[in-house]
Amino acid sequence: MSSALLTDHYELTMLRAALASGAANRRAVFEVFARHLPLGRRYGVVAGTGRVLDALADFRFGDAELSFLRDNQVVNEQTLEFLASYRFSGDVYGYREGECYFPGSPIMVVEGTFAEAVLLETVILSILNHDSAIASAASRMVHAAGSRPIIEMGSRRTHERAAVAAARAAYLAGFASTSNLMAGSTYGVPTAGTSAHAFTLLHSSEYDAFQAQIDSLGADTTLLVDTYDVAKAVRTAVELAGPELGAVRIDSGDLAVAAHEVRQMLDGLGATKTRIVVTSDLDEYAIAALAAAPVDGYGVGTSVVTGSGAPTAAMVYKLVAREDAEGALQAVAKKSVGKPSRGGRKNAFRALEDGTATAELVTTSPGDPAPEGSRPLLHELVRGGEIVGREPLAAARHRHQSSVAELPVLAHQLSQGDAVIPTVFT
């Protein structure tokens, strides 16, 4: 399916006017950067890079797209001709997926002609802003959960396709699995789930429902115990499944109190290995508050797919340099009140001291080597139109673990604060 119309109307009118004026073929450098972190957050997480590369590969104007643009007089024939043979032929550099990020530094750099690079603004920002918002929230939840696994189960609380991307972003930030089958099928994210209250209500009794579930899914399944009376349900569950019962899920009430009571009951019934999974409007704060409760796993829905109060990252796509009439690359920047941009092609490095991050270094001499004690953050993703930066999702997940481990411990305070390291422009 073509991604070409996942684009703002004005990208095409700009293209049209630039083709007419002759400026369309000027070499241009666009940079993606975040104006700020989500309110009070200490760090952000880059996610969506792999999906950007997929969208780039599918960015083609076929007959259907061209007919729409012609019929609605969005552009003229000269522009339609350009679009019909559109292939991005430039270069893209970017932070690797899973890397932490800080405000102002170039998370992605797109170089090409103005014509070919301007068209990609909308779809690149849509993907990075959404996926990074989810991953940034998910990373905090993963840290709050410590060694306990989290299942992402928020599909029903977000757009049906956003749900698939959200499951992917949460997984790369450290979630253990997702309820979303399409995320399993498309991205190989492990999927999980057993039953809802409807299953218990469907049967003539909770006893019958548990029996049916155990018969079908085995004693190692997770039984949902809060449809009627938790204590009674736990007794029925162990009576039917025996001490081999995999887990019970509690989805309502005071989860800390309920977890303690259920643990005591399970232990008393000999089900000492049966795990307790809790769900019900959890976010990073609620997870942290349950740290001392006998909980073995969390299910998180609404809060992770909506970025826990920050449903979008604040990334923008700005022209920072372009060829002048003589063919020389010139830095450019707008001066809009309160929203200025920094001109010039940049490079970014993470400065480290004894393995701990101390600053995001942004230089305007892209060719310079990494400053001593720092590692480079920009990697080649597309070279001359050819995608070279693909990697397995597992690599991004692994990278996130290392990247977050480098941050000062203050990064994990859940209270509101500033970025944990400064962005230094040199």
Added chain:
Amino acid sequence: MSSALLTDHYELTMLRAALASGAANRRAVFEVFARHLPLGRRYGVVAGTGRVLDALADFRFGDAELSFLRDNQVVNEQTLEFLASYRFSGDVYGYREGECYFPGSPIMVVEGTFAEAVLLETVILSILNHDSAIASAASRMVHAAGSRPIIEMGSRRTHERAAVAAARAAYLAGFASTSNLMAGSTYGVPTAGTSAHAFTLLHSSEYDAFQAQIDSLGADTTLLVDTYDVAKAVRTAVELAGPELGAVRIDSGDLAVAAHEVRQMLDGLGATKTRIVVTSDLDEYAIAALAAAPVDGYGVGTSVVTGSGAPTAAMVYKLVAREDAEGALQAVAKKSVGKPSRGGRKNAFRALEDGTATAELVTTSPGDPAPEGSRPLLHELVRGGEIVGREPLAAARHRHQSSVAELPVLAHQLSQGDAVIPTVFT
């Protein structure tokens, strides 16, 4: 593209266990209702109904979907066989799209066997929760804007496919147009847009950029005037386009002050008909604050596509009745602490007095006629598996206008408050 895997894992394990226990074929009634309105809102707007019908038509398990489920051992062979021939054969009733809604009443009712109806939970909720959240926020913005048109331009701030649905939802709630070309091509939403700062920066001077844009798009275009200096840009704009200049756009600074200054300048230059469009992180509050400013149109991005603080509606999909072992339909309800449900198939009506809504009436005798002075809210969408409730998007847009016009004036207070009419269960 099949929508069948836009589904939570547990819907399929429940199906598997219910097929094994024999309960899968019990007749079942699921209802979608909102637990509450978004925080402080006076009313909600139902959106996504048409997209739900599209998703239902595409809910088919083909070879790719079945292979994934088999290879990942999500279900067993008996379940795969059921899925291979899955076609929803039941009935669906619902609020018509664009209708206002209030907490607790059945926004959608799905009747069929448990097996066929349970599978639809995730995709129905994803669509209704997302689209209704956007439309509910958009409706407030439209009212705040009065007769001034609003362009939806938030695609870059949300998932790339969610952006298309958001543009559709904003349009049905009264937005004039969208920047999103896919929303134009898929749903016929009018699209709009002219240029960004990058276009000005691309050219050697603002003068050159404006000239190029006017040459290509005509004097009736919208010129972006805040790249460098607003006053200078306005002078250049009128110098080049003359008094026929369509509009100028201001995207930064104190918009009220800037609008007054620019209006005065335009009038002084004879461009008395040139419109002023403002953009830059507008939400319903900022729009209302600009009511007295000489603004002719708004562009709204982030806040509308993220539901202006409420990115998801609080809709759930609950089993309210099912056949018992003797074939009789029984009301069922869970008792979970703080999250109980109300058993029994329901019907919903809007009570009116002198044309003004006074209550959302919910009855548990679905066959009864509309109480006097009320109009029925549930309409047939699917009959015996056949989709009968499709309608043009324009009809939903028109309905929203009438539905919102019926609400007490208090509905339009932007301050936080309770639902403007009560939901009365009889």
